[in-house]
Amino acid sequence: QVQLVESGGGLVQAGGSRGLSCAASGRISSINTMGWYRQAPGKQRELVATISWGDSTNYADSVKGRFSISRDNNKNTMYLQMNSLKAEDTAVYYCKFVTVSSVYWGRGTQVTVSS
DSSP states (O other): OOEEEEEOOEEEETTOOEEEEEEEESOOOOEEEEEEEEEOTTSOOEEEEEEETTOOEEEOTTTTTTEEEEEEGGGTEEEEEEOSOOGGGOEEEEEEEEESSOEEEOOOEEEEEEO
C-alpha cells in the first residue's frame, strides 16, 4: 500500500548540482526518520544522509558539506540537494522512511556524474 518514489536522477557533470526528491503515496503512519542511501555497482548500499522528526540531520563524511537533506512533513516528501558532485557520487540513490512499526524503501533513481 505504501510506496516511495524517487525522482530527479540523471546525468550531471562533475562539479554540478542535482536535486532529488522522494514522495510517499498510500497510507503511512507518522514518519520518524527519513534517509537517503546509495549503491554503486558491485558495492554495498551506504548511508548518505538522514533527517529526524525534529529535523536533526546526519551526513556521511563523503558528502558532508556538499549535500543537504530536508523534508516536508505535510507532503511526506524528502529532498536531497547535491552540490559539487564528483564521479564517486555515481550510484543508484534510494530513499528510506522509518516509522515506529515499518521501514519503507524506494525503488531508486540513478545519478551519474561525468568527468
